[in-house]
Amino acid sequence: MRSTKAPVKRIKSEIPDIVIGRLPVYLRTLNLLASEGREVTSSQELGEHLGISSAQIRKDLSHFGEFGKQGTGYNIPYLCKQLQKILNVDKVWSVVLVGAGSLGNAIANYNGFESRGFRISAIFDEDPQKIGNEVGTIVVESINGLAERIKELDAHIAVIAVPVQAAQRVADYLIESGIASILCYAPITLSVPANVRVEYIDPVIHFQHMTYYLG
């Protein structure tokens, strides 16, 4: 422990994005351990669970502070809380979903979001047939109301679950409406301004990665 050091931890731009990307995985695993009633763990145990080295976990966490105790390890509920704060999921974020097809339905019906910091607050579709349908507890709205509703809901995150042909158009509209974080399920790399963050989910990318090794 170094006490008289410059107070520069958690300057966002200094922490590698790849480290940030692992924190949610740590959090997910810690929550699982907590749900089993476990009180403490070590970087070694966590690493074995996750298939990564204990040194990596310690170094990752060290970017944000000192959360462990020598000889003992990490208090699980405490570390969970710290990671939730770091990731800003000690609140629940409103997420808007575009696309009320079967994928949109699956996403809207999934009830594992809320406990991890997210709530699907509205669903939009272009298809007049779908507007008014109930999906879970929400009613599908016309995409025309998107901009206004995003402001009302103070939503910062959107999910695109529309066919690939519509995805770029929907993204443009979302960005115009003030959304700066998009999770895209359509199999396309979106063209967006530099200040918009897009992440992608495409199962075929994973399949093709696997088949390389299946020779």
Add this chain to the structure above:
Amino acid sequence: MRSTKAPVKRIKSEIPDIVIGRLPVYLRTLNLLASEGREVTSSQELGEHLGISSAQIRKDLSHFGEFGKQGTGYNIPYLCKQLQKILNVDKVWSVVLVGAGSLGNAIANYNGFESRGFRISAIFDEDPQKIGNEVGTIVVESINGLAERIKELDAHIAVIAVPVQAAQRVADYLIESGIASILCYAPITLSVPANVRVEYIDPVIHFQHMTYYLG
């Protein structure tokens, strides 16, 4: 071009996994360009589409051969074919899906797999209520027949789309049945032998990565 060099290209273990992971993205984009009738492209154009450097694309491809022409760039249909061969998606792979809930339904109904090398060949569920249901064109089968059907179908890839509580159990059963590549939609890190490859899709991991930057 070096002609009198040791004939050591495409030794799998020498090519970084991170490179393999990008090839499906290149392929996806090239197919899009091809569908627009484009015949040639350059590493620079491709890089601009994808938000990565042209040098990276050239270096990635160079692991596998020389696919471009100086001054011209890459022939799109040719490069698509080459990437398909490299990734072993110049055939269609049978994939088995476990879980016939709304996510399983969405996956089974998606019709973008076949053109990219995959087909959902069977769906399994534990719930007797669901067995016999039709999902798209397939009938939900009892998970008890999994091992036998995997052999019949010569399936090497499985998708886990069951609740998190069942995921590890299902994975164990799949592995026992001979599956060595799993795409897991349940929010848990599976414990598997070293020869089994698992990839994960968990939207919350992406959301939490985003909220870090949303401060």
Add this chain to the structure above:
DNA sequence: CCTTGTGAATATGTTCACAGCA
């Protein structure tokens, strides 16, 4: 004993910059 946090060493990945060829 055990385990953390961390500089130093290593390993891996990306970009530069240019020769060579269409």
Add this chain to the structure above:
DNA sequence: TGCTGTGAACATATTCACAAGG
């Protein structure tokens, strides 16, 4: 000219290994 393919240079990420504390 325009663009590829690639060593060399650089940048980033991971692991080692150990002092220090419980």
